[in-house]
Amino acid sequence: MGDFGGSPSGLELTIAVPGLSSSSGSEGGGCNVRELDINLPASGVEEEFPMGSVEEEEEEGGTPRPKKLRLSKEQSRLLEESFRQNHTLNPKQKGALATKLKLRPRQVEVWFQNRRARTKLKQTEMECEYLKRCFGSLTEENRRLQREVEELRALRVAPPTILSPHTRQPMPASALTMCPRCERLTSTPRAAATSAATSTRVPSASPFLSRGHHPSSAAC
DNA sequence: TAAGTCAAATCGGGTA
DNA sequence: TACCCGATTTGACTTA
Numbered sequence: 016m017g018d019f020g021g022s023p024s025g026l027e028l029t030i031a032v033p034g035l036s037s038s039s040g041s042e043g044g045g046c047n048v049r050e051l052d053i054n055l056p057a058s059g060v061e062e063e064f065p066m067g068s069v070e071e072e073e074e075e076g077g078t079p080r081p082k083k084l085r086l087s088k089e090q091s092r093l094l095e096e097s098f099r100q101n102h103t104l105n106p107k108q109k110g111a112l113a114t115k116l117k118l119r120p121r122q123v124e125v126w127f128q129n130r131r132a133r134t135k136l137k138q139t140e141m142e143c144e145y146l147k148r149c150f151g152s153l154t155e156e157n158r159r160l161q162r163e164v165e166e167l168r169a170l171r172v173a174p175p176t177i178l179s180p181h182t183r184q185p186m187p188a189s190a191l192t193m194c195p196r197c198e199r200l201t202s203t204p205r206a207a208a209t210s211a212a213t214s215t216r217v218p219s220a221s222p223f224l225s226r227g228h229h230p231s232s233a234a235c
Numbered sequence: 236t237a238a239g240t241c242a243a244a245t246c247g248g249g250t251a
Numbered sequence: 252t253a254c255c256c257g258a259t260t261t262g263a264c265t266t267a
Contacts, residue, residue, distance in 0.1 A: 084243060085242085103254095103255085122244090124254085125244060125245090129242065129244085131255090131256085132257075132258095133241095
């Protein structure tokens with residue numbers, strides 16, 4: 016069971032979560048319940064209202080009437096249909112629907128309340144799943160950035176002397192920028208030129224130097 | 236047959 | 252006061 020077209024308990028979900036398609040579903044695996052048609056005076060008890068109606072107190076010695084209403088498929092279908100059109104009912108609609116379904120208005124009202132609750136619960140579950148996934152990817156991203164920070168800190172402890180690729184002169188770290196595409200350190204020709212005049216450091220290799228980094232990047 | 240699931244119904248509080 | 256909502260209870264039904 017478990018979809019809207021046919022299922023009495025299918026949930027209509029409209030959650031707007033990127034990358035999530037609303038999979039309604041599943042629930043009520045056991046809705047192949049015995050269709051006790053509460054509208055039929057089968058047990059000779061009720062005509063208008065199925066159970067718990069105001070006027071019917073238990074008649075002694077009679078066949079025990081079902082204690083709990085199970086809506087027929089047709090009733091559920093009509094209720095679902097009307098729920099799809101409107102998630103709340105005004106008193107007029109409620110009365111009309113109740114008459115149509117041969118239920119008490121209160122029962123229609125309760126059905127809509129429970130239906131709204133189920134919809135909300137389902138939406139909350141889906142949001143929860145989505146947020147879990149967000150948390151996972153953000154944790155991963157955080158780890159990656161932490162590693163990067165540590166690597167950069169290591170560079171600061173023993174400041175590398177980087178040769179300008181343009182002038183072959185050592186340049187200060189302040190003249191370096193990060194290429195946003197390939198995430199390597201690089202320098203602008205202007206910075207390299209100015210650094211050439213001031214720096215006197217001995218060259219050493221750096222794994223972050225822009226050797227072979229992305230050539231078409233703007234920062235490169 | 237006990238445990239689990241689903242949905243109808245109830246209860247109590249908040250609100251327009 | 253009627254209505255809604257969240258929490259809870261209750262009973263029908265399924266499943267392991």
